[in-house]
Amino acid sequence: MAQVSLAGIGKTYEGAGANTIAGLDLDVQDGEFLVLVGPSGCGKSTTLRMIAGLEEPTAGEIRIGGRRVDGLEPRERGIAMVFQNYALYPHMTVAQNMSFGLRLARLPRAEIRRRVEGAAETLGLSGHLDRHPKALSGGQRQRVAMGRAIVREPEVFLFDEPLSNLDAQLRGQMRAEIRRIHDRLSATTIYVTHDQVEAMTLADRVVVLKDGRIEQQGSPQELYDRPATRFVAGFLGSPQMNFLAATVRNGALDLGGGAVLPLPPGRPLPEGRRLDAGIRPEAFAAAAPEDAAFHATATMVEHLGATSLVHFSHAGQDCAALMEPARAPRAGQPVHLSADPARLSLFDADSGRAV
Amino acid sequence: MARFRKPLLLAAVLALILVCFFAPFLWIVSNSFKPQLGIFSDVTPISWRTFLPLDPVAENYRSLFARTNILHALLNTAIVAAGQVALTLLLCSMAAYALTRIKFRGSQAVFVLILLTFLLPVEALLVPLYQVVSGLGLSNTLTGIMIPWIASPFGLFLLKQAFEELPRDLEDAARIDGAGHLRIFVSVILPNVKVPLLTLGLVTFLFSWNSFLWPLVIAQSPDAQVIQVAIAQQGSPTQLPNWGETFAGATVATLPLILLFLLLQKYFTQGMAMSGIKG
Numbered sequence: 001m002a003q004v005s006l007a008g009i010g011k012t013y014e015g016a017g018a019n020t021i022a023g024l025d026l027d028v029q030d031g032e033f034l035v036l037v038g039p040s041g042c043g044k045s046t047t048l049r050m051i052a053g054l055e056e057p058t059a060g061e062i063r064i065g066g067r068r069v070d071g072l073e074p075r076e077r078g079i080a081m082v083f084q085n086y087a088l089y090p091h092m093t094v095a096q097n098m099s100f101g102l103r104l105a106r107l108p109r110a111e112i113r114r115r116v117e118g119a120a121e122t123l124g125l126s127g128h129l130d131r132h133p134k135a136l137s138g139g140q141r142q143r144v145a146m147g148r149a150i151v152r153e154p155e156v157f158l159f160d161e162p163l164s165n166l167d168a169q170l171r172g173q174m175r176a177e178i179r180r181i182h183d184r185l186s187a188t189t190i191y192v193t194h195d196q197v198e199a200m201t202l203a204d205r206v207v208v209l210k211d212g213r214i215e216q217q218g219s220p221q222e223l224y225d226r227p228a229t230r231f232v233a234g235f236l237g238s239p240q241m242n243f244l245a246a247t248v249r250n251g252a253l254d255l256g257g258g259a260v261l262p263l264p265p266g267r268p269l270p271e272g273r274r275l276d277a278g279i280r281p282e283a284f285a286a287a288a289p290e291d292a293a294f295h296a297t298a299t300m301v302e303h304l305g306a307t308s309l310v311h312f313s314h315a316g317q318d319c320a321a322l323m324e325p326a327r328a329p330r331a332g333q334p335v336h337l338s339a340d341p342a343r344l345s346l347f348d349a350d351s352g353r354a355v
Numbered sequence: 356m357a358r359f360r361k362p363l364l365l366a367a368v369l370a371l372i373l374v375c376f377f378a379p380f381l382w383i384v385s386n387s388f389k390p391q392l393g394i395f396s397d398v399t400p401i402s403w404r405t406f407l408p409l410d411p412v413a414e415n416y417r418s419l420f421a422r423t424n425i426l427h428a429l430l431n432t433a434i435v436a437a438g439q440v441a442l443t444l445l446l447c448s449m450a451a452y453a454l455t456r457i458k459f460r461g462s463q464a465v466f467v468l469i470l471l472t473f474l475l476p477v478e479a480l481l482v483p484l485y486q487v488v489s490g491l492g493l494s495n496t497l498t499g500i501m502i503p504w505i506a507s508p509f510g511l512f513l514l515k516q517a518f519e520e521l522p523r524d525l526e527d528a529a530r531i532d533g534a535g536h537l538r539i540f541v542s543v544i545l546p547n548v549k550v551p552l553l554t555l556g557l558v559t560f561l562f563s564w565n566s567f568l569w570p571l572v573i574a575q576s577p578d579a580q581v582i583q584v585a586i587a588q589q590g591s592p593t594q595l596p597n598w599g600e601t602f603a604g605a606t607v608a609t610l611p612l613i614l615l616f617l618l619l620q621k622y623f624t625q626g627m628a629m630s631g632i633k634g
Contacts, residue, residue, distance in 0.1 A: 074530050075530075075532070084524075087525050087527065089528075101531070
């Protein structure tokens with residue numbers, strides 16, 4: 001079946017000093033929805049393009065369904081790809097766009113028709129088969145691009161930031177649609193994005209890349225709750241995790257500015273150790289002034305509807321806390337907060353790795 | 356009043372430019388309808404008579420078609436122009452594809468070298484070109500007239516720009532769909548650069564139709580004469596030129612261009628704007 005495995009994959013561009021990707025090992029299970037996520041330049045698109053066969057790795061092996069494919073043409077790999085800017089052929093109709101690959105493969109006409117009509121039905125494009133891409137909306141174009149991938153009946157779907165060009169509302173809809181199609185076709189899917197919301201909502205497994213290396217991989221919730229590095233902690237989650245410099249003193253965590261929290265349960269740490277403490281905005285809670293660990297002045301309050309994001313400064317660090325709108329202060333008012341030690345993430349101050 | 360002054364001034368300048376370009380053409384056409392003796396009697400002083408034939412006669416056209424091989428020359432010109440357009444489009448688009456879509460060492464150097472040939476004036480090339488083309492046994496042939504110009508640096512430049520504007524993802528999508536270079540070139544790239552192709556075709560056609568110096572040098576025999584050369588040489592060296600026939604010939608030679616221009620005006624001006632180099 002269509003398991004994808006990368007073994008020691010490397011990519012060095014001529015002229016570029018450092019490796020873009022160095023020794024990447026990754027196994028994608030059959031039917032899995034894997035999301036590669038990371039900041040721009042982390043090598044996620046390059047990795048995807050190497051799986052697709054649009055770029056050749058300079059080291060390592062790529063296997064799809066057990067068969068070694070590096071060196072093979074894209075069409076021989078059993079993959080289909082959806083691009084960020086849709087990459088529809090502007091001079092072809094929707095039906096021609098979807099069937100181009102099948103016509104090149106000389107499939108019987110009836111079979112092409114069956115597949116195109118089936119995909120159009122799935123994607124709600126049946127009424128648009130004779131239109132040209134320029135007559136379609138952004139969402140419809142992305143559907144056509146997906147249709148073109150579906151009709152190939154690939155073993156592996158590759159998505160390269162497919163929703164980046166869509167507006168927020170449409171992005172939400174298409175996200176759901178992509179997941180629905182994946183579940184229906186149960187093909188292996190590898191999806192590249194820099195949007196952590198897409199990563200969190202779509203993935204069976206998220207792989208966070210940084211500088212061409214895997215920073216951490218796991219289920220979205222696992223990565224959110226137990227980030228392995230400060231980078232992953234800061235990258236996943238919106239609004240972002242707060243980071244405060246902390247020192248272990250008298251068996252407790254001194255966060256500066258008079259804030260002291262007990263050490264997280266079950267994690268004894270040596271005295272004097274310097275750490276970065278990560279606190280998710282939702283891990284703060286409003287507290288009475290005498291119970292609170294943090295005392296500050298709200299610098300700005302963003303009302304998000306269901307919650308309010310209260311910005312404040314603690315020991316010279318900008319922080320943000322999610323609060324119930326009814327309990328949120330106004331800008332300029334004092335704010336008193338406590339934080340649950342069990343929900344703290346602690347990272348070594350030098351290496352950035354979780355302790 | 357002041358707000359009318361600017362458009363009026365603009366209109367005056369435009370009118371002046373129009374007169375400068377249009378008057379010679381009108382003079383040619385009107386003279387082609389004047390009897391041989393009347394042509395120069397109206398030249399000075401310049402009046403409306405200079406530009407309008409009082410008693411139009413068709414004599415010049417009759418003798419032009421009866422006495423000279425103008426029809427044959429027109430046919431030659433059409434063959435040369437069509438061939439030059441077809442081959443220029445084919446060669447330049449393939450070269451542009453290679454230079455924009457296939458990575459190879461030195462591609463930039465190749466492009467710059469080709470563009471450098473652009474800097475050489477035709478006159479400087481004339482003698483070596485003659486030696487090469489006649490050495491190939493192509494003097495006095497239509498092939499010899501068109502062959503030096505089909506690898507047009509201008510055409511390559513124009514198409515390379517157009518190809519570069521096409522998103523690279525299109526080609527990636529086509530590769531995933533199973534297309535090779537030839538299929539991508541024919542089915543994905545070319546259909547999306549129709550306007551630049553048409554523009555290059557038009558400019559090439561015009562250049563070919565109006566060329567005089569090279570055809571004069573390489574194709575002297577009446578069999579291979581093109582229209583511009585035929586008009587210039589319709590009189591024998593010992594005779595005074597028959598000016599009426601010359602003007603009639605010039606009018607006939609211009610008509611196809613005017614028709615083409617009217618049909619494809621949009622692309623024509625676009626080509627001028629895109630090139631900014633060659634008229």
